[in-house]
Amino acid sequence: MIEHLNRVVAVVEASLADDPDVASLARSVGTTEHHLRRMFSSLAGLPLSEYVRRRRMTAAAADVLRGDEPLDVAVRHGYGSTEAFGRAFAAVHGATPREVREHGGPLRSQQQLRFRLTVEGSTSMDVRIAERPAFRLIGLAARVPLIHEGVNPHIRAHVASIPAEQHARLRALSGAEPAGLLQVTADVDPDAREGTELTYLHGVAVEAAATVPDDLDAIAVPAGTWAAFRSSGAHPGALQATWAATAAEWFPSNPWRLRPGPSIVAVLDRADDWSTATTELWLPVERA
Incomplete structure (x- = not known):
């Protein structure tokens, strides 16, 4: 399962503009979408959909700080308008793209996850x-x-x-x-x-x-x-x-x-x- 979750993370990173096809990914590793989503949420501490949103906006913030055109950044990250992108950006970072470009922040970055299993037997089941x-x-x-x-x-x-x-x-x-x-x-x-x-x-x-x-x-x-x-x-x-x-x-x-x-x-x-x-x-x- 740990390997499967890391594969999900890799798929998310490969195409941040698209929502991952979790059902197909689960089938490819021999499990179910239901189990994959529940294990991701339990071990990561946040839902897969929220992780994708935060990673997408973390990457978008780098583009904004680099000075890319707002519409180019919006389209690159899967949004059809600068308005929709701006709302999604502000929901994650607490500031609009313009404010971040002018002041350099604030930013709330989501680091890429890495799942590891530490075998301790800490809980007797x-x-x-x-x-x-x-x-x-x-x-x-x-x-x-x-x-x-x-x-x-x-x-x-x-x-x-x-x-x-x-x-x-x-x-x-x-x-x-x-x-x-x-x-x-x-x-x-x-x-x-x-x-x-x-x-x-x-x-x-x-x-x-x-x-x-x-x-x-x-x-x-x-x-x-x-x-x-x-x-x-x-x-x-x-x-x-x-x-x-x-x-x-x-x-x-x-x-x-x-x-x-x-x-x-x-x-x-x-x-x-x-x-x-x-x-x-x-x-x-x-x-x-």
Whole structure:
């Protein structure tokens, strides 16, 4: 996977004016666009699309400082007008091309990435692989923004708005693995960009043929393989560290890759105030 990501970076550098054909590139290295984008975002700390935008504007800044004609610079970097180019330039650098040309800055450069794998075994991964038939996730769903670190206040507000009797009702409906009350994220942006919307469902898993009450939301999940990662400690920090370690350590070292599907967190045990918890993170996977 590290080699694949470096090839993506090389393709981006070869033609900064064009958006890379990630689907074709993924096929050429024997993986999927979904897995390639998610691993890039997880390991680079920014989405592939944002990296391309920043690299393009870094190169454009050099052209602007060299004194090239504005329209020539715009066209060279894939823009049809100086106005569109100026907006994109200012969004990255915080200054217009004219201001940069006159004052030499400010500039916010994006250095070319180089992915390297350091094998340390720093995180002990407690994981099991499970084959699951088709099932459904049912519960109460909301659209919320993606937040990478810390407690998501939108999810917290959604869960807090659910009456206690609904929590008890959902627990009673649980009828499939993962068991118990679940935290489900679905419809996540392919690049997992922070701030983009996703579907969060607070609910349980049931068999595919189970009857779903009309007042509950449902997500159909096809049959497939899952990797379940257990973590324990400060919440949500321990869970988020495990999530990060799946990309940085587990996937590069194991013959599996992510496939499309929801991510599921099963809370196995927790403190009354949620300061600590033992969880299981379920990710949909397939053989690489």
